[in-house]
Amino acid sequence: MTDVTRVLVVGTGAIGSFYGAILARAGARVEVVSRSEHQQMRQHGVRVDSNKLGDLSFRPAAVYADTAEVTDPPDLLLLCVKVLDDLDRAALIRPAVGPGTAIVLIENGIEIEPPLVEAFPDNPLVSCLAFVAASRVGPAHTEHKAYGRLVIGSYPNGVNTAAKRLSGLLEQGGINAPLAENLVTERWRKAVWNAAFNPLSVIGGGATTKDLLGSENEQRLGRILMEEVCQVAAAAGHPMPQDLPEKSIVNTLKMPPYHNSMALDYLNGRDMEVEAILGNVIREARRLDVDVPHLETVYGAIKILQRTLAARARQD
Amino acid sequence: MTDVTRVLVVGTGAIGSFYGAILARAGARVEVVSRSEHQQMRQHGVRVDSNKLGDLSFRPAAVYADTAEVTDPPDLLLLCVKVLDDLDRAALIRPAVGPGTAIVLIENGIEIEPPLVEAFPDNPLVSCLAFVAASRVGPAHTEHKAYGRLVIGSYPNGVNTAAKRLSGLLEQGGINAPLAENLVTERWRKAVWNAAFNPLSVIGGGATTKDLLGSENEQRLGRILMEEVCQVAAAAGHPMPQDLPEKSIVNTLKMPPYHNSMALDYLNGRDMEVEAILGNVIREARRLDVDVPHLETVYGAIKILQRTLAARARQD
Numbered sequence: 001m002t003d004v005t006r007v008l009v010v011g012t013g014a015i016g017s018f019y020g021a022i023l024a025r026a027g028a029r030v031e032v033v034s035r036s037e038h039q040q041m042r043q044h045g046v047r048v049d050s051n052k053l054g055d056l057s058f059r060p061a062a063v064y065a066d067t068a069e070v071t072d073p074p075d076l077l078l079l080c081v082k083v084l085d086d087l088d089r090a091a092l093i094r095p096a097v098g099p100g101t102a103i104v105l106i107e108n109g110i111e112i113e114p115p116l117v118e119a120f121p122d123n124p125l126v127s128c129l130a131f132v133a134a135s136r137v138g139p140a141h142t143e144h145k146a147y148g149r150l151v152i153g154s155y156p157n158g159v160n161t162a163a164k165r166l167s168g169l170l171e172q173g174g175i176n177a178p179l180a181e182n183l184v185t186e187r188w189r190k191a192v193w194n195a196a197f198n199p200l201s202v203i204g205g206g207a208t209t210k211d212l213l214g215s216e217n218e219q220r221l222g223r224i225l226m227e228e229v230c231q232v233a234a235a236a237g238h239p240m241p242q243d244l245p246e247k248s249i250v251n252t253l254k255m256p257p258y259h260n261s262m263a264l265d266y267l268n269g270r271d272m273e274v275e276a277i278l279g280n281v282i283r284e285a286r287r288l289d290v291d292v293p294h295l296e297t298v299y300g301a302i303k304i305l306q307r308t309l310a311a312r313a314r315q316d
Numbered sequence: 317m318t319d320v321t322r323v324l325v326v327g328t329g330a331i332g333s334f335y336g337a338i339l340a341r342a343g344a345r346v347e348v349v350s351r352s353e354h355q356q357m358r359q360h361g362v363r364v365d366s367n368k369l370g371d372l373s374f375r376p377a378a379v380y381a382d383t384a385e386v387t388d389p390p391d392l393l394l395l396c397v398k399v400l401d402d403l404d405r406a407a408l409i410r411p412a413v414g415p416g417t418a419i420v421l422i423e424n425g426i427e428i429e430p431p432l433v434e435a436f437p438d439n440p441l442v443s444c445l446a447f448v449a450a451s452r453v454g455p456a457h458t459e460h461k462a463y464g465r466l467v468i469g470s471y472p473n474g475v476n477t478a479a480k481r482l483s484g485l486l487e488q489g490g491i492n493a494p495l496a497e498n499l500v501t502e503r504w505r506k507a508v509w510n511a512a513f514n515p516l517s518v519i520g521g522g523a524t525t526k527d528l529l530g531s532e533n534e535q536r537l538g539r540i541l542m543e544e545v546c547q548v549a550a551a552a553g554h555p556m557p558q559d560l561p562e563k564s565i566v567n568t569l570k571m572p573p574y575h576n577s578m579a580l581d582y583l584n585g586r587d588m589e590v591e592a593i594l595g596n597v598i599r600e601a602r603r604l605d606v607d608v609p610h611l612e613t614v615y616g617a618i619k620i621l622q623r624t625l626a627a628r629a630r631q632d
Binding site for chain 1: 516517519520521522523524527528530531533534536537540541609610612613614615616617619620621623624625627628
């Protein structure tokens, strides 16, 4: 590795733009791959406005339309794309991965690492969980609203050199970037809320947290869904604190009403990460023989919804 | 009763218009109550086109805008309105109910009779299940597409004189109108499909039967939801044949794809009979201590959806 860390951000949505900006701020040499906005970014850079940290806009050291254009593999390759059925993420990044490249996943879901471990068995893998409120407000323009913490670890556990390097840079850039010895456990912890509530809010019409938990009956349902995720997590070797579901509901009700990321995707007609967020939990439950009737029902309903949306799109 | 049966149809949607037309065709004196289309109906009558039975249009003997205008209570009062939380059906019909009036429910759902038994303990009650494909195509204009059978019984069981009279008239009018000694059992039989699939199709985005049963996973979910309804029915004293869920799925898959009535209500922004169709099944399950986790999840999700739609309507 050189003194200046060479970073390549693949996928410049809100997440990629925000963490790319923080790394640029910390002095890393940040290049980006943007399929749809490379021209805009070459001309004007990547605009990131933050309530908390001020203007984080940066000019990437290089802007590519495709990973195939990358000639000099980076030290850290940040993969910040959605995890979707029809996207082969290993194929996407392969041209930009060198022998010394650490692959960094900043993505949602459970069991999303295995395809990359399999494709790049000799590269260090870093897996991260983002706790950030940021969204796209225009082409090559992201707004950071709150939070920013990135939890970082190696996969399946431990903390490798690349993880430490990433954490150090992000802390230098001004955000909280703790290292986690058991990142997969942290993924399950996040899944307790996400697997339970993201798809439920979608089949609930794109519900806010307020409408999602609007009565005793639905709070009870939310609690049971989270308990089922906890049971799968425990069977997979990641036991959660008993009071996590209850605490999560109390905390959610304390916050101003908001749309979670999958509800926003649904309301904006974008692809949803159903398999990464819920499908993989269901498959783990089946593999480990854990009965999850409530999660199975939500999963079936959202699969029907996806089929209905696809049929409607074909008609338009 | 006079020789000519005097009928009052309250609620002139597709169901009320169709059965009113059949009774008029059979020689009954048919009056109607239509809150929103009384002017149209006074001028042009009630238009009903049938693929199968030809032009069924009729001129009501009287058209009222409100039951309060009715001075001469009918022999048979056909209640053909949706069963919704905010509609007091007993109050709606009270001004038109005389001592000899038989109240005839042509409505969907489970446990929809008790409020009327309570309000009119001395009037004969007839409860009916419609198996008909008919829909509104314009103001005071209904199209009858297929089927038409009305299953008729007294509540809670047996067959009273009014039920026989109604059945005779409808058969005379050209449709199949069998009498059922155990009408409540027939309601449960219909609920096996409706409670399982109507709300599921709505949280599935207004799915057709094809999208609803589009993969093994969702067929399995549909089967389990129907089995749960069967368990509640059995606990309530109405055991269903073991193979009913499987047969229902096979039959549904044989038919051309269609939207069920609740999916159509959802897609057209109309109120949905969630409590009559599913909520009352859930309440029976809780009362009888039957575990219905899949139905509970669908119920919770559609309640969230209703709250989301209401919040969105307030914003518009």
